[in-house]
Amino acid sequence: MPALNSWLDTPLGQHVLAREQAYFDQAVADVFGYHAVQFGLPDQPLLRENRMPWRCRAGESGAVDVTCDPAALPFASQSLDLLLLPHVLDFTSHPHQVLREAERVLVPEGRLMVTGFNPISLWGLARRCKPRDVMPWRANFIAPGRLKDWMQLLGLEPADCQHLCYAPPFEREAWRARWGFMERLGARWWPLAGGVYAISAVKRVRGMRLLAPRWSLLTPAPLAGVAARPAGQRGAVSPSLNPKAPSMKQTE
Structure with a gap:
């Protein structure tokens, strides 16, 4: 990450930034x-348009509020509402662990x-x-589709994906200006x-969510043509008052 910060001072880096x-x-x-946290690129105010009352810059070095490893964030579980990881996964040897930590600290x-x-x-x-030892070509260059799969396995649902910097990565500004139409x-x-x-x-x-049973469906329905006996009453069941029901005569 310190090497990335130095590269961002170059013309191409400023173009990306x-x-x-x-x-x-x-x-x-x-x-x-x-609570909002920006990990990485501490010199850039990436949270300046956010209105949360508590905002923090974290990183492995530099002018940060909290110095830590992205694979072991010093924040309580389910304590952050927003977490920014600008190019952190590009320059870590443990991208899966960084994502697990991000999932852990988010509410x-x-x-x-x-x-x-x-x-x-x-x-x-x-x-x-x-050459792979030159910035930014030493980055991991993780495909966005693969990163989305990793996120979904951790319960992080991708909501939006945008692409930036369409022009070829020319170091000279004049050459990038000629290809400026690609940005548009x-x-x-x-x-x-x-x-x-x-x-x-x-x-x-x-x-x-627990579902309560519908006890009315479990109560047996009364027999057709027979009125229900009041609770506690003994003896024979009273006949129905339905006039169409057959009469019950006492046999001698």
Whole structure:
């Protein structure tokens, strides 16, 4: 993550960061609750448009409020209403454990927002030609479809997926400017081929509701033509008052 923060200061990194900041500004504005945490990219105010009373920046290093490992978050279970993980899964060796921790700390119906580099894009194609020890090509590049499957296994239901950065990842601004039309047309013509994806998921908790028995269905119905005997009365059952019922005569 420190190497990622350094790369974000480059022109290409600023290009990515500007689009992610615009995404988070819109995505977090309508998420309500009490506690929100941003893990990673501590220099970026990704929660600035959110209105929760308690907001925190966490990370492994840097100017953060809480220093911790994303695979072992120091928050109580079911205590956070919103958790942001910008490119955290891209640069961890334990992405499954990070997702388990995210599911643990979120309240039911809590929101998780993840960004990552998309292997099914021009960025993923460029990664095959770049040295893997250079940022950002050393990232995991987890496919969004696979990440959604991981989330669903943990009860995190993907609610929205957006793609950003459709232009080729040129380092020079002049070259990116020539391909700027792809940023404008990408969402329409090749919506799943953005170099960066952003997934928003909701924690679902399957509840159990007890159903009371319908005792009226279990009570035996009275016999046709015979009135029910009052409780506590002994003797023969009274005949029905239905005039069509046959009369009961005493035999001699």
